[in-house]
Amino acid sequence: MLKHVGRLKTNQRKLVVAYRTVPGESDQCVCVTTENLEAADHDSLISLVESNAAQSANELAEVMARTQLSDGSNMLARFHTTGKMVKFNTSDVEMTPDNKTVVSLDELNKIIADQKGVSIDDLALKDPRAEVSDAPKTATEPAKTPPAQPIADDATTNLTAPQDGVLSDEQIASGYRSQADRLFKEAKKLREQAEELAPTKKKKVANESA
Secondary structure, three states: OOOOEEEOOOOOEEEEEEEOOEEOOOEEEEEEEHHHOOOHHHHHHHHHHHHHHHHHHOOHHHHHHOOOOOOEEEEHHHHHHHHOEEEHHHHHEEEEEEEEEEEHHHHHHHHHHHHHOOOOOHHHOOOOOOOOOOOOOOOOOOOEEOOOOOHHHHHHOOOOOOOOOOOOOOHHHHHHHHHHHHHHHHHHHHHHHHHHHHHOOOOOOOOOOO
16 A cells, blocks of 8 residues: 555546645645656655655655755755646545555545544645654754754745645745754854864964064
């Protein structure tokens, strides 16, 4: 059984479901049509879908928001800005977790909502990173303090998905600026600690004067 994979009912085009439903539009979903991806991006997305992190997540966008593509860019952000994130009616998408199972996405959302005792609207993901708890962590990472990471990997931290379920260019840019500020402060603090441990030795200028 593989979560997040499906196809369009009309033409059987394969797709990966990033958001099963979006805020304010419970009959809409946001998907990535895999046939439109470049080979490297396609491989990165499929590898992510098959990972334990993705299979444990309620929505794939949770993990896409903190995953890098082969060129170092953020997967969720780049797929959004390059038009790879496409909105469909949930009734037009069917999930195919294995070769024998096919279920319409609108029916799946209803089943999940009934099991949780909530409405379908309540299933919408408000923050694409809110429930990601099993992404890779460094061995030296403190228990509750996330390590400094490249801007491309962490620029969408704490961003809230807008009504259409995807991040705007302004939100992504804001994330980049916040990340840059944080990294600058961390670098300054580390340099001060390094100076305390081993102060920088100033080079003596030979033959300063005749």
